[in-house]
Amino acid sequence: xxxxxxxxxLQVVGAVTAVAFAFPAAYLVYRxxxxxxxxxxxxxxxxxxxxxxxxxxxxxxxxxxxxxLGVCLAWLTVRTDLPGRKFxxxxxxxxxxxxxxIGAAAFRRTLNPGGLANGVLExxxxxxxxxxxxxxxxxxxxxxxxxxxxxxxxxxxxxxPGSLEESARVLGDTAPQAFRRIVLPQISGxxxxxxxxxxxxxxxxxxxxxxxxxxxxxxxxxxxxxxRPAIAFALSLLLLALAMVVVAGERRxxxxxxxxxxxxxxxxxxxxxxxxxxxxxxxxxxxxxMSVGAPMIAILDWATDGVLxxxxxxxxxxxxxxKVVEASRNTLESSLLAALVAVIVVLPVAYLVGxxxxxxxxxxxAVVIATFAVPGILIALALRFWTLRAGFAGDLLLDTKALxxxxxxxxxxxxxxxxxxxxxxxxxxxxxxxxxxxxxxRLRRLRTIELPLMAPGLLAAVGLVLLSTMKELPISLxxxxxxxxxxxxxxxxxxxxxxxxxxxxxAVILVAMSAVLSWLLILRKADHA
Amino acid sequence: xxxxxxxxxxxxxxxxxxxxxxxLFAASCGGESxxxxxxxxxxxxxxxxxxxxxxxxxxRSENLIEPVLDxxxxxxxxxxxxxYADSTDLALLLxxxxxxxxxxVFLSRSPGPIGFLESQSLLxxxxxxxxxxxxxxxxxxxxxxIGFSGRKRVAVxxxxxxxxxxxxxxxxxxxxxxxxxxVALPATNGSFVDWFTVFRDQHGTDVxxxxxDDMVANDARYYPNxxxxxxxxxxxxxxxxxxxHYYNYQEQIAAGDDHRALNHDLANEDIGSLLIIxxxxxxxxxxxxxxxxxxxxxLLSEPxxxxxxxxxxxxxxxxxxxPASLLPPLAALEIGTVDFDALGGGFEETTExxxxxxxANQ
Numbered sequence: 001x002x003x004x005x006x007x008x009x010l011q012v013v014g015a016v017t018a019v020a021f022a023f024p025a026a027y028l029v030y031r032x033x034x035x036x037x038x039x040x041x042x043x044x045x046x047x048x049x050x051x052x053x054x055x056x057x058x059x060x061x062x063x064x065x066x067x068x069l070g071v072c073l074a075w076l077t078v079r080t081d082l083p084g085r086k087f088x089x090x091x092x093x094x095x096x097x098x099x100x101x102i103g104a105a106a107f108r109r110t111l112n113p114g115g116l117a118n119g120v121l122e123x124x125x126x127x128x129x130x131x132x133x134x135x136x137x138x139x140x141x142x143x144x145x146x147x148x149x150x151x152x153x154x155x156x157x158x159x160x161p162g163s164l165e166e167s168a169r170v171l172g173d174t175a176p177q178a179f180r181r182i183v184l185p186q187i188s189g190x191x192x193x194x195x196x197x198x199x200x201x202x203x204x205x206x207x208x209x210x211x212x213x214x215x216x217x218x219x220x221x222x223x224x225x226x227x228r229p230a231i232a233f234a235l236s237l238l239l240l241a242l243a244m245v246v247v248a249g250e251r252r253x254x255x256x257x258x259x260x261x262x263x264x265x266x267x268x269x270x271x272x273x274x275x276x277x278x279x280x281x282x283x284x285x286x287x288x289x290m291s292v293g294a295p296m297i298a299i300l301d302w303a304t305d306g307v308l309x310x311x312x313x314x315x316x317x318x319x320x321x322x323k324v325v326e327a328s329r330n331t332l333e334s335s336l337l338a339a340l341v342a343v344i345v346v347l348p349v350a351y352l353v354g355x356x357x358x359x360x361x362x363x364x365x366a367v368v369i370a371t372f373a374v375p376g377i378l379i380a381l382a383l384r385f386w387t388l389r390a391g392f393a394g395d396l397l398l399d400t401k402a403l404x405x406x407x408x409x410x411x412x413x414x415x416x417x418x419x420x421x422x423x424x425x426x427x428x429x430x431x432x433x434x435x436x437x438x439x440x441x442r443l444r445r446l447r448t449i450e451l452p453l454m455a456p457g458l459l460a461a462v463g464l465v466l467l468s469t470m471k472e473l474p475i476s477l478x479x480x481x482x483x484x485x486x487x488x489x490x491x492x493x494x495x496x497x498x499x500x501x502x503x504x505x506x507a508v509i510l511v512a513m514s515a516v517l518s519w520l521l522i523l524r525k526a527d528h529a
Numbered sequence: 530x531x532x533x534x535x536x537x538x539x540x541x542x543x544x545x546x547x548x549x550x551x552x553l554f555a556a557s558c559g560g561e562s563x564x565x566x567x568x569x570x571x572x573x574x575x576x577x578x579x580x581x582x583x584x585x586x587x588x589r590s591e592n593l594i595e596p597v598l599d600x601x602x603x604x605x606x607x608x609x610x611x612x613y614a615d616s617t618d619l620a621l622l623l624x625x626x627x628x629x630x631x632x633x634v635f636l637s638r639s640p641g642p643i644g645f646l647e648s649q650s651l652l653x654x655x656x657x658x659x660x661x662x663x664x665x666x667x668x669x670x671x672x673x674x675i676g677f678s679g680r681k682r683v684a685v686x687x688x689x690x691x692x693x694x695x696x697x698x699x700x701x702x703x704x705x706x707x708x709x710x711x712v713a714l715p716a717t718n719g720s721f722v723d724w725f726t727v728f729r730d731q732h733g734t735d736v737x738x739x740x741x742d743d744m745v746a747n748d749a750r751y752y753p754n755x756x757x758x759x760x761x762x763x764x765x766x767x768x769x770x771x772x773x774h775y776y777n778y779q780e781q782i783a784a785g786d787d788h789r790a791l792n793h794d795l796a797n798e799d800i801g802s803l804l805i806i807x808x809x810x811x812x813x814x815x816x817x818x819x820x821x822x823x824x825x826x827x828l829l830s831e832p833x834x835x836x837x838x839x840x841x842x843x844x845x846x847x848x849x850x851x852p853a854s855l856l857p858p859l860a861a862l863e864i865g866t867v868d869f870d871a872l873g874g875g876f877e878e879t880t881e882x883x884x885x886x887x888x889a890n891q
Binding site for chain 2: 050051054105108109112130210211213215219220222223224225226227228229305377380381384385388399474477478480482483485489490492493494499502
């Protein structure tokens with residue numbers, strides 16, 4: 001925004017954050033240097049280029065469709081009189097919480113031949129339909145990742161003044177014209193940040209592409225871990241390099257959006273949908289049915305099946321209430337902590353990039369965001385690697401909840417950063433200037449002006465990290481203190497050995513919990529803040 | 530500001546309500562507890578804690594192993610701390626931790642991760658009297674690992690789509706035109722990689738590679754793991770798949786009568802009837818090798834072997850325990866178990882061959 005240099009304290013904090021988030025990258029570089037693979041031959045081989053090309057293809061497709069879906073859903077549920085919009089705003093972020101190994105399996109179970117809703121597809125002439133390959137991976141990932149765009153854009157729309165749009169309408173713009181000329185420039189920052197996350201998530205995803213039988217870089221990495229570790233590490237570094245390029249590119253092109261918020265925007269413009277109300281409702285419902293409904297059908301089917309099967313002399317349920325309650329408590333505790341810490345940790349970086357000029361801000365932003373492309377298992381291994389080599393500090397951290405939270409923050413801090421940045425940039429500098437002229441100190445300005453204005457954005461950031469952490473698997477398995485179980489690790493433990501009913505029941509609890517939390521944190525607070 | 534305070538309290542009330550709902554829901558679903566499962570292994574009163582502690586990394590899943598470890602703790606008074614995760618991920622973790630690992634015992638679903646750890650010299654030696662609990666086939670000559678259950682390769686098929694007369698005797702029949710597009714392979718899954726490595730060992734790399742290429746040419750379909758193949762066969766998405774035997778029994782038991790997939794045993798002498806073991810190891814870094822050995826011996830005890838076969842339908846390997854009644858008898862098998870030691874760097878080359886075949890890219 002301005003060309004001011006950042007205060008050195010902020011710069012130091014930014015640099016420390018960058019170093020912390022660079023742990024996985026440094027680990028990958030170290031592993032590549034110490035392993036003796038012929039990397040150049042590897043990179044030229046068609047077996048590397050093929051998966052790389054497929055990864056790119058899928059990521060571009062998924063980002064495009066998730067961006068469009070996310071923006072449309074956000075606009076419809078925030079800026080129009082769509083019936084039940086608050087309900088939809090609670091439901092639409094839920095796909096974030098499906099662990100991909102459950103989600104993709106649930107999709108197959110529901111839509112594929114012999115599946116629960118396959119009859120519907122056959123009835124409309126889609127005989128022999130099967131979800132797999134590029135199309136399957138694209139569909140599932142789009143439906144799982146649009147909330148990365150939906151949440152920040154909705155938060156942005158909630159705080160966008162209606163005055164400009166109103167003027168445009170008064171001057172004769174149609175609604176689409178006003179959207180393109182007024183709304184789009186205002187939300188483009190949030191949308192771009194969200195889309196970048198979708199892109200990075202897609203290149204790091206393993207669960208969905210594996211179940212959809214689409215051969216990408218992550219699958220090549222996974223199959224090589226034990227058989228040919230050197231190749232796996234080289235491919236992982238390639239993945240990270242790809243992420244860095246995309247992140248740097250996004251920064252260059254998106255620049256700082258000239259956004260503006262009003263201190264109180266309790267009644268933003270609300271379009272009357274009129275005749276369009278029905279089709280819009282149908283569209284939103286279809287999106288929710290596909291993204292939340294389809295996996296839920298399978299999960300509920302597993303769960304009810306389990307409850308009923310005792311009557312059909314199947315295996316009795318083996319669910320220990322006490323353990324499930326404990327796992328739920330752990331999930332709540334660790335994900336809430338991770339979400340709060342993540343926002344606090346990335347906020348200084350958001351300030352560095354959003355308010356000031358300087359290399360440290362640019363670099364730490366790039367490092368935090370690009371780390372989102374690193375698969376969770378590598379982040380887990382990297383942190384284990386560094387704590388074992390950190391001497392006294394490492395011994396203190398080893399096998400603690402603190403290390404687990406730290407790992408979650410590194411894995412998902414990027415989710416918070418994009419939204420925080422938009423929130424920081426959206427605080428009008430003239431308000432701060434005025435306040436400082438009137439003698440308000442830095443802390444006071446933060447408390448009375450900035451935090452209230454940024455609140456919806458910050459809460460959306462908390463929500464995004466929260467929902468993502470709740471479903472996180474590899475870090476929860478590898479880094480958690482021995483014996484510390486979350487709902488997701490319990491679900492994994494059941495699902496693996498055909499205890500699908502138990503997995504289903506716990507997945508229902510996970511989804512219910514996330515729905516309540518997203519309602520509490522994102523909706524209620526955002527609307528009333 | 531009073532309104533703010535009010536809101537915070539409000540929020541707390543909501544949170545508490547949410548927690549209660551979760552707890553109630555969980556409570557209403559509660560059936561038999563895992564404590565119940567543990568009592569099928571040991572039903573006596575628990576020994577007093579010895580104060581000893583061991584750490585286990587388990588690639589076998591929590592639902593299955595937790596009752597075993599609970600029973601062990603109860604019976605011996607040794608505390609057990611566990612990390613459950615995928616065997617491969619745990620092997621990578623162990624390699625990263627090296628001699629500073631907390632783990633005393635590592636349980637693997639398949640031989641691959643064991644071979645990997647052995648190549649890095651991270652496995653300790655299991656006591657001779659423990660090794661003697663199984664036959665020579667089912668343990669390492671060097672004493673670095675011991676099998677504690679067996680899983681057999683079979684063909685799972687959909688009963689509505691495959692006629693009884695059609696069922697093959699050998700995996701080599703599956704390259705015939707009659708099977709075009711009908712067969713599924715979990716080509717990148719650990720157990721398939723292990724199996725294919727032995728295939729190469731038995732028939733030669735050329736024959737094995739040719740078979741895989743022919744399968745790809747015959748439009749064999751790739752699935753990421755055994756479970757997804759069994760599930761797809763039950764739905765009728767595919768006709769037949771090469772998998773480990775026990776998944777289908779588990780699904781059958783879980784699903785009850787509507788299950789539409791059955792196991793078919795290939796001929797005894799066929800490579801498609803291989804028995805692959807799951808293994809226990811003691812890490813070379815273990816601080817408590819005595820307790821670790823005690824646990825490994827416990828896995829091979831009569832009650833645990835019985836539990837493993839009754840609960841997950843795996844083949845017991847020790848203590849004279851008979852396989853669960855629905856399993857075909859194991860004695861008929863001609864081909865021995867996978868010899869991890871003889872495989873050497875076999876996994877690496879196998880991964881390469883599978884990669885080149887292009888099966889995983891459809």
